[in-house]
Amino acid sequence: MSTNTEKQLNTAKLKHPKLRRALETYMCIVGTKNSFDFSEELEKNIKRMKIQFNDGDICATDFSTIFIGLLFPYYTDNLDENYNITKGIIGHEVGHIRFTSKRDWDMFINTSRGKYKKLAAYARDVLNIVEDDRIEFWMGQVSKFLKNAFYLLCQRMANSIQEEFDEIDFSQELSAEHKLAILRNAILYIRCTQSSLLPNIQSSEIMGYLKKIYPYMVYCRTSKSTKRAVQVAHKIMGILSPLCEEFNEAEEARMEGMYPDNSKGSNNPSENNSLVNSSNDDTLSKELKSLKEKIAKEVAKELGDKKPQGDSSNVANSGSDSDPSDQTNTKSIPDYVEDITERLLKERTSIKEKSEKRLEELKEESRKPITSSLIGEFMNSTNKSTKQKVAETLEDKKIVELKPEMVNKDIHDLCVPVFVERDEMTPFIDYEYSAYTEQFSTQIKRGANELSKLTEQKKQVLQRMQKFGRLDSRRLVKAAAFGAKDIFYKKKMESDQFDMDVLIFVDRSGSNMHQVLNTKNDTYLPRYEVNRMTAIIQHEILKRAKISHAVWSFEEMGVNNIFAPMIHFNNCFEKDSGLYLNHIEAKGRNRDGYSIAYAGEYLLKHGNNRKKLLIVISDGQPNGHHGYTGSLAMNDVKNTVTKLRKQGVKTIGIFTGDEIENQFFTHMYDNHMFLNNDNIHNLPEELRKQITLEFKEYLNSF
Structure with a gap:
């Protein structure tokens, strides 16, 4: 599961607001394009639909929303290609709604x-496969782009399925369950190749089943209604009945479905009354195309379909069961199947070559730049004014000059502080960062609103202190001499905002690579990604509430203790300030006591008469070089935290490691919070609550 984060970041760009609006516009256009007749109510429903991205690997719809999993296995690392793949996914889901x-x-x-018992889910998969093929054929008539998008995606799926078949040892005895699973994927292969190829399977028994199934797949692809797809699904299950009976007799047998068990379709689906350029088999010879059309007609006769679809001549003669030229034809379906399978095997190499060539052309076409024009221009949004650059340079200088007094000097003699400059960090691109803020917009808004309310309460307290309280003799003199009205003693608070500085201090040690499961959506993320999300959320909350804050990371590499000031106190309210939080990763070790001393010193050097809050996010015990571990390191952290408390810095330790180590964490920090691997994904929300609580306590202090 280690690739989940990388793929999520690659595809998260699709969540850019402008791209999503463009996709929803496309959905509306392709969903209501009047190539076929459909009800006014259906058109309204499609126009009301929305697109929602999630962290899964499945794409589906509940007919009010199209859900797109960012871990969909056929996404790539190219944004333009992913955008076009997404349009294809949307076209597919809209196809279910329409047809x-x-x-x-x-x-x-x-x-x-009742009919298929333990194989009910398997039968549903069969229907899903044949119906998917049918609706993609009809959506391909709506849009040439979709026709190509479906071809590109399906050919990739077919290649992946064939690779799985090539790894199976067919010389071994296979169970009925295994044979059924292979056949299900083989049916999917036929659907993905638009009935232009049979898979290469080294089993005469399985190929025998496929030859019987193949003509029904050919027919169903161009059939007019779900009713016909249902007939075909039942027919396929009938062909597989010997294996089904063997499977159902096994007591422990259980076959899970490939597709989610969700309801599909519309109460008033579109009626396919016309056919536009039905020939999708560009890789087939004329003889093979002709054989496929004849097979489709024969199956239509068998299933009682008096208006089968085929080429344009079929539409013109749709009132009869078949063309007049076929009235004297005595060939049966098995005869046609033998002819076509023999030709498919003979022409397989040629068909594959043509398919690969078309695939490369479509891939190249799908990678042409389009998203940049939709978004505007991709910008890092790191263009700064001269004034801001000067301010940041001065702040960097102050940070480099920090020289905190260590509690235990001897154990840190070899340590060298190293400060990472902005130019050495890789920032988020703006749309990557937007994907995070959009995902957690509810938490950010709630947190900012709570703090803003507290700010307003402080303003009211200050106003009351102007009018009531203990008389200040110095102010009385001013009142007598100059007529000043402010005569009461009050604490020095000249700002309506909170006089508080918050430093979020994030452990960047290598142990943060550990994967943790989010039980809400069954996806894994490394701890550093959870830390990164937490930092982004808290930064956005504090920025919107106008509360001074900074975000640093720390790690140890050899004798170097590396600090990365991603956000300064003097730029925390800038529009682009959060982009450098992308630097939160997992690499070195962690010498917590030494690092916390530097963070505390930075807080103490920034302003007077201000509350100082240091929040340390770590996933384990201190573990540095040169013997810095165990009780020595833990006592160093405890003593450093105690010293900072006496100097006016409150330190909160947030531990996100294994529960067994929590006892050590409580020893080091007077104020601590623990989140184990099961609830680490609650860290952003828990930290928001903790910061809000700190501000409430601060408000009550005057």
Whole structure:
């Protein structure tokens, strides 16, 4: 699961507001394009739909929203290609809304539970596969772009399936369950190649089943309704009945479905009354295309479909069961299948070559720049004014000149402080950062609103202190001499904002690579990614509430103790200030006592008469070089935290490691919070609550 984070970051760019609006506009256009007749209510429903990205690997719709998993396995590292893949996914889901009948779908699902018993989910998969092929054919008539997008995605799926078949040892005895699983993927392969190829499987038994199934796949692809897809699904399950019976007799047998068990379709699906350029098989010869059309007609006769779809001549003659030229034809479906499978095997190499060539052309086309023009221009948003650059340079100088007094000097004699400059950090691109802020917008807004309310309370307290309180003799003199009205003693507070500085101090040690499970959506993230999300959320909350803050990371590499001041106190309110939080990763070790001393010194050097709050986020015990570990290191941290408390810095330790180590963390920090691997994903929300609590205590102090 280690690739989850990388893929999520690559595809998170799709969540850029401008790209999502463009995708929703496309959804509306392709969803209501009037190539076919459909109800006014269906058109309204499509126009009301939204797109929502999530952290899963499945794409689906509940007919009010299209859900797109950012871990969809066929996404790539190219934003333009991913954007076009997403348009294809949208076209597919809209196809179900336009062309799948909910009534026929639900009827099949209800029938399957009794008819196919333990294989009910398997039967649903078969229907899903044949119906997917059918709706993609019809959506390809709506849009040439979708026709190409489906081809590109399906060919990739087919190649992946064939690779799995190539790894199977067919010389071994296979169970009925294994054979059924192979056949399900083989049916998916036929669907992905648009019935232009059969998979290469080294099993005569499985290939025998596929030859019987193949003609029904050819027919269903261009059939007019879900009712026909249901007929085909039942027919395929009938062909597989010997394996199904063997499977159902096994007591422990259980077959899970490939697709989620969610209802599909519309109450009033589109009616396909016309056919536009139905020939999608650009890689096939004329003879193979002709054979496929004849097979489709023969299957249509068998299933009682009096208006089968095929080429344009079929539409013109749709009132009869077949073309007049076929009236004397005596060939049966098996005869046609033998002819076409023989030709497919003979022309397989040629078909594959043409397919690969088309695939490369479509891939190149899909990578042409388009997203940059939609977004405007991709910018790092790090262009700074001269004034801001000067201010940051001065702040950097102050930081480099920090020389805190260590509690235990001897154990840190070899340590060398190193400060990472901004130019050495890789910032987020603005749309990457926007993906985070959009995902956690609710938490950010709630936290900022709470702190803003507290700010308003402080303002009211200051106003009351102007009018009431203990008389100040010095102010009485001014009142007598100059007529000043402010005669009461009050604490020195000249700002309506909080006189508080917050430093979020993040452990960047290598142990933060450890993967933790988010039980809400069953996805894994490394701890450093959770730390990064937490820092982004808290920064946005504090920035919007106008509360002074900074964010640093710390790590140890050899004798070097490396500090990365990603956000300064003097630039924390700048628009681009959060972009450098991308620097939060996992690499070195952690010498916590030494590092905390530097963080505390930075807080103490920044302003007087201000409350100082240091928040340390770490995932384990201190573990540095040159014997800095165990009780020696833990006592060093405890003594450093105690010293800072006496100097006016309150330190809160937030521990995100294994629960067994929590006892050591409570020894080091008077104020601490523990989140184990099961609830680490609550860290952003828990920290928001803690900071709010600190401000409330501060408000009550005067």
